Amino acid sequence: MMRSMLAAAVVILSAVLAPTGQAATPVEARLTLPYDHVLPGIPFDIVVTYTNVSDRPVTISGAEATLVVTFPGGETKVMHNPDPEAHDQWTLQSLLPSRLQPGQSMQQAASWDHGIPSWFIYPSFSGPGAYGIALELRVGDEFFDPICAVRTPTVAITVMEPVGIDAEIWKRMQTISDGKWSDISFQATKPGMALADEIRQFHPESGYYPYVLALRALHRGDRNSIPALLEAADRFETSPAYPYLLKAAADSGRYEAWTAERRGDETEAVKYFKFAQSYYRDALATKSIAVRAEAELGLRHTVEGLDRMAKKAR
Known part of the structure; x- marks a missing residue:
């Protein structure tokens, strides 16, 4: 798998107590999980917080990240891609570098929006169980030259044992993958995509439903996607997929607004820009830092669209 870049990571600066001396490395990092209980076989958000623990300013663009997993049996393993020509890192990178003063922090979030x-990719990390996860980070400056290498402390995540229809679907996921289902299989394999279509059509009560609905709409959303997204958001407000449903609805509305604007239908454009604006604001109120970053950017584009419509109406 080619190394991918998360171009819309969120950066949040916050002042903390400044250190009293120079640390062995200028940056410390830790992980947090917006949701630490998830269904098996699906991706989840990870948030990295960097803190400048040195006595001088540090500029950070992001980091090359490799996953470290502690399995339910106690074994800890650095997860390397079995394909020797593939990368096992993921690039966390902000749109703009952040200059941190001593004691300041910033956050970046890895999501499953524009790329998982x-x-x-690892089937061994997909099934039910209590895991520990950490990241090995090669932190980069504004030119992405290395600043330091750090490993975050381990955090716990519980991949839940599914019940009811979710247990039946998980069994299907295992069957169609010959026991090698990974958290990207709904998007990366033909059997997985076919099962996602089946869930969307026949299993709206499943906990997997909001995931497969959002995964599809985030990449191919239009006005036809909106009713199902909003209906699912009403029913699955506690799901980790909930913020993505809101953002997908907003994205779909913004797409319709742009389409209407291009064909000269200003009334329709304003209608959908306002719709998108409302749901981007709802997405900004969720606890998904990754979605909030994308929603903030989408909201900015939506406000610009409404400004264009207002100027045309004068």
């Missing part, structure tokens, strides 16, 4: 991180 390569650390979700």
Whole structure:
């Protein structure tokens, strides 16, 4: 798998107590998980917080990240891609570098919106169980030249044992993959995509439903996607997929607004720009830092669209 870049990572600066001396490495990093209980066989958000623990400013663009997993049996393993020609890193990179003063922090989030991180390719890390995860990070400056290498402390995630219809679907996921289902299989394999279509059509009660709905709409959304996205958002507000449903609905509305604007239908364009604006704001209120970053950018484009419409109406 080729190394991918997360171009829309969120950066949040926050002041903390400044250190009293020079640390062995200028940057420390830690992980947090917006949701630490997830269904098997699906990706999840990971947030990295960098802190400048040195006594001088540090500029950070992001990091090359490799996954480290502690399995339920206690074994800890650095997850390397079995394909020797493929990369097992994922690039966390902000749109703009951030200059951190001593004691300041910034955050970047890996999501499953524009691309699923390569650390979700491993079937051994997909099934039910209590795992520990950490990241080995090669932190880069504004030119992405290396600043330091750090490993985050391990955080816990529980991949839940599915029940009911979700248990039946998980069994199907294992069958169609010959026991090698990974967290990217809904998008990366033909059997996985076919099963996703089946879930969308016949299993709206499944916990997998909001995931497969959002995964499809985030890349091919239009007005036809909106009713199902909003209906699912009403029913699955506690799902880790909920922020993605809101963003997908907003993206679909913004696409319709742009389409209407291009054909000169200003009334329709304003209608959908306002729709998108509303749901981007809802997405900004969720706890998914990755989605909030994308929603903030989408909201900015939507406001610009409404400004264009207002100028044309004068």
